[in-house]
Amino acid sequence: MQVETVTTTPPAPSASIPDVRLLFREGMARLGAAVNIVTTDGPAGRAGFTASAVCSVSDTPPTLLVCLNRQASVYDTFKRNGVLCVNTLARDHEAISRLFGGKTPMAERFASAGWSTRETGAPVLDGSVVAFDCRVTKVVESGTHDVLFCNVLSIEIDHARDGLVYFARRYHGLSAG
Numbered sequence: 159m160q161v162e163t164v165t166t167t168p169p170a171p172s173a174s175i176p177d178v179r180l181l182f183r184e185g186m187a188r189l190g191a192a193v194n195i196v197t198t199d200g201p202a203g204r205a206g207f208t209a210s211a212v213c214s215v216s217d218t219p220p221t222l223l224v225c226l227n228r229q230a231s232v233y234d235t236f237k238r239n240g241v242l243c244v245n246t247l248a249r250d251h252e253a254i255s256r257l258f259g260g261k262t263p264m265a266e267r268f269a270s271a272g273w274s275t276r277e278t279g280a281p282v283l284d285g286s287v288v289a290f291d292c293r294v295t296k297v298v299e300s301g302t303h304d305v306l307f308c309n310v311l312s313i314e315i316d317h318a319r320d321g322l323v324y325f326a327r328r329y330h331g332l333s334a335g
């Protein structure tokens with residue numbers, strides 16, 4: 159995969175950092191977010207993980223970002239394939255979110271739902287609210303995570319599906335109508 163990689167320097171270690179980390183997480187737990195299963199497939203194989211750190215960047219060209227922890231088991235697979243699909247979850251997808259967010263073996267994660275593919279070959283989840291099929295165009299390292307900038311090649315939307323958000327460490331349904 160040909161991508162531009164930018165590295166930022168992490169702050170120097172400090173005794174106060176664990177407290178800041180906990181406070182940050184406590185604050186972020188109150189910043190509600192959509193829940194997504196981000197998938198990939200290609201020469202490095204198939205993988206997927208639950209992600210709330212997904213955000214719109216630009217509509218021209220259509221670009222979104224995904225933050226992926228470099229310690230995640232799926233990290234190398236995503237890095238090598240260079241393509242991914244952001245599958246935004248619906249109200250009834252709480253169980254699959256837990257599966258892809260835990261230490262579950264990859265085959266078991268994918269066996270729990272139906273999938274198809276569009277342009278890139280990354281798995282598209284049956285019943286997702288919206289699926290963004292993407293090619294990764296740029297990677298920026300920041301702290302523990304890589305920020306993957308993704309060019310959106312194709313979009314599938316189901317306007318009738320209710321949404322799912324993660325807020326205060328719990329799942330909440332959102333009405334589509």
Ligand SMILES: NC(=O)C1=CN([C@@H]2O[C@H](COP(=O)(O)OP(=O)(O)OC[C@H]3O[C@@H](n4cnc5c(N)ncnc54)[C@H](O)[C@@H]3O)[C@@H](O)[C@H]2O)C=CC1
Binds near residue numbers: 184210211225302
């Ligand atoms: N952006 C990420 O990497 C996220 C990771 N998680 C992971 O899922 C597990 C359960 O999380 P929660 O139940 O929400 O409780 P938590 O207390 O671990 O996290 C609270 C909130 O902090 C943020 N957060 C957590 N870990 C983070 C990380 N390593 N880097 C950047 N932001 C992070 C997220 O917004 C999360 O919803 C944890 O292992 C957590 O690390 C959860 C949400 C986002």
Ligand SMILES: Cc1cc2nc3c(=O)[nH]c(=O)nc-3n(C[C@H](O)[C@H](O)[C@H](O)COP(=O)(O)O)c2cc1C
Binds near residue numbers: 230
């Ligand atoms: C609601 C939720 C949101 C998450 N969001 C992210 C995220 O945006 N980025 C990330 O790297 N990990 C995120 N995670 C954690 C990964 O899903 C998790 O590390 C991974 O699936 C399991 O780790 P493993 O693949 O290393 O076994 C989230 C977990 C949950 C439960």
